[in-house]
Amino acid sequence: MGIGLLAEQDKIAPFEVFTSERLNTPVYDPGERSEETQTFIIAQQSFRQLMGWTKGLRNAAGDELIIQSGYIERMTPNAVADRYQGVHYIGMHQALLVSCMEFALFALTQSCVFPNVGNAAGEASPELKNGKAPGILLLDKTLRGETVQIDQDHWRIPKDENRHVLAVYLAMLMARYIWLHELAHCTNGHVAYVQNAGLALRLYEVAEELSVVGFKPKADTDKQRDKIIRQLEYDADSSAFFGLCQIQLNDLENIDGIKALDIVTRLGMSIFAAYAVTWLFEEYQAFLDLKNDPSHPTPYDRLQHLARGAANEIAPKVDGFAEFHQSICDQFNAMAIPGLYQVGKAAPMDSEREFELHAIKSAMDKWRFY
Ligand SMILES: [Zn+2]
DSSP, X not given: OOHHHHHHHHTSOOHHHHIIIIIOOOEEOOOSOOTTTHHHHHHHHHHHHHGGGGTTOXXXXXXXXOEEEEEEOOSXXXXXXXXXXXXXXXXXXXXXXXXXXXXXHHHHTSTTSSTTSSSGGGSOOOOOXXXXXXXXXXXXXXXXXXXXXXXXXXXXXXXXXXXXXXXHHHHHHHHHHHHHHHHHHHHTTHHHHHHHTTXXXXXXXXOSOTTTTTTSOOOHHHHHHXXXXXXXXXXXXXXXXXXXXXXXXXXXXXXXXXXXSOHHHHHHHHHHHHHHHHHHHHHHHHHTTOTTOTTSOOHHHHHHHHHHHIIIIIGGGSTTHHHHHHHHHHHHHTSSOTTOOOOSOOOOOOHHHHHHHHHHHHHHTTTOOO
């Protein structure tokens, strides 16, 4: 290793320096591996290895892409992509993975979800209680300082041991989808673009400034900004979704337990995970009273965008995919969650949006890493 490279490495602030200096929040370190922390640890290790392909990528200006990733100790469900002192940082709030875990466990209590795994028919398929969606209940209790009571809350956990394990894998895939989405904000040049154009300091998944959202009338420039950022979100969703599928289709899975599953289950879980995360963001917005955040597409639009991508881009490459995808959508749609969106019945993309998406993609080329 040359001295030049060492000097270069010295400039890279560790993730915890980024979170404290830039975000004023502590890093979340899952610590030793235990039943409680393994999802955090394995999801992160897996992602860091999978993103190895980004090493050495450069943009048109010759800047090298350097990325640091980690968890942030915050009890709001969010994820962030930022660039600070020339280094890209992607972070997931601790609460986001906690709520993915809760959602995944609930999903596997439903007999309709992955019916070929374990004793699906023996699951109770409970309906939601207390009006709190899976993924929100735990968060709500934590924010109110309550603890989860196992005897009261066991109905949200699958009875079958194999399905319980599958839920843990599903949560890891949900985390992977979030990491890949944030990674796309970096590799596709979104973060550098919004910073250089003065549109945003960084990209969050859920608006952080609670006080301004939905109150003041939007100026035209803000509307234009929101429109651009919405397209970036669609673009990051697409990249993350295809990445998630490609990992299975190209046999790149690096979590042993998931790798041991058959391809139909692995691919189905990956698609299900992307849809579940997208749905969860709808629940977060409702929970945080952010229904009208105009800088992000509605979760419903994002879900249909993903399903359209599956039909248009993946189906032609994989035999029998359309029917398989429909079966995953049917499983998702049949969960006992009031108000759950119906996926897989998407109308074709309207030409105006398609045009906008392409316009943004070409503007991004200057910032993209390749
Ligand atoms: Zn995003």
